[in-house]
Amino acid sequence: MSRSDALALVAAARHLAVRGLSPGSSGNLSIRLGDRVLVTPTGSSLSRVQADDIAELSLAGEHLAGPRPTKEWAMHVAAYASDASLGAVVHLHSPASTAVSCLPPVGAGLADLPAYTPYRVMSLGEVPLVPYAAPGDASLGAEVGARVAAGRPVMLLANHGSVVAAATLDRAVDLSEELEASAALALTLAGRGARTLAPEQQSRLRPPAG
Numbered sequence: 001m002s003r004s005d006a007l008a009l010v011a012a013a014r015h016l017a018v019r020g021l022s023p024g025s026s027g028n029l030s031i032r033l034g035d036r037v038l039v040t041p042t043g044s045s046l047s048r049v050q051a052d053d054i055a056e057l058s059l060a061g062e063h064l065a066g067p068r069p070t071k072e073w074a075m076h077v078a079a080y081a082s083d084a085s086l087g088a089v090v091h092l093h094s095p096a097s098t099a100v101s102c103l104p105p106v107g108a109g110l111a112d113l114p115a116y117t118p119y120r121v122m123s124l125g126e127v128p129l130v131p132y133a134a135p136g137d138a139s140l141g142a143e144v145g146a147r148v149a150a151g152r153p154v155m156l157l158a159n160h161g162s163v164v165a166a167a168t169l170d171r172a173v174d175l176s177e178e179l180e181a182s183a184a185l186a187l188t189l190a191g192r193g194a195r196t197l198a199p200e201q202q203s204r205l206r207p208p209a210g
Contacts, residue, residue, distance in 0.1 A: 006052075032080050055068065123174075
């Protein structure tokens with residue numbers, strides 16, 4: 001395990017904690033390095049995690065080194081197994097995203113995140129709402145992997161929080177913040193008759209580069 005890689009994971013954890021997106025000891029992050037996965041440990045706050053706390057897993061989920069990994073490691077491993085281009089996974093219990101995850105799905109199992117802004121459409125795409133399972137349940141890994149394989153790497157877990165997978169750690173962090181902002185906007189505007197982007201306006205939008 002490279003210490004610089006562990007430190008990068010710690011820096012991302014600290015950033016998300018400072019932003020108020022990982023209350024208490026919630027949330028976990030990982031990065032993929034070839035055939036290895038570095039992931040934050042169980043029972044540690046993202047605001048306090050240190051480089052020496054980072055666990056190392058194989059792509060099959062075998063614990064190779066470091067402390068015991070987060071009990072939700074299966075979601076991370078499943079995401080990487082479903083898309084070889086992914087380099088990072090961020091799972092948070094951030095307030096607005098978790099609140100939206102408690103709302104009923106809309107459409108074909110999608111989270112209730114109206115298309116109020118171009119960035120909601122371009123950055124996040126369609127956001128599925130994964131059916132509820134207890135934290136650490138093996139079924140969550142399968143559900144997350146299925147959404148990633150279907151090209152939906154940004155998702156909400158019902159009554160739980162968010163999962164974002166991306167090519168890089170920076171991108172996964174950015175998308176997690178964009179998801180939280182979109183969820184906060186949805187909650188603020190709920191029931192106020194706010195204008196959403198029309199389908200034709202949405203269809204003209206393209207994902208941002210990178």
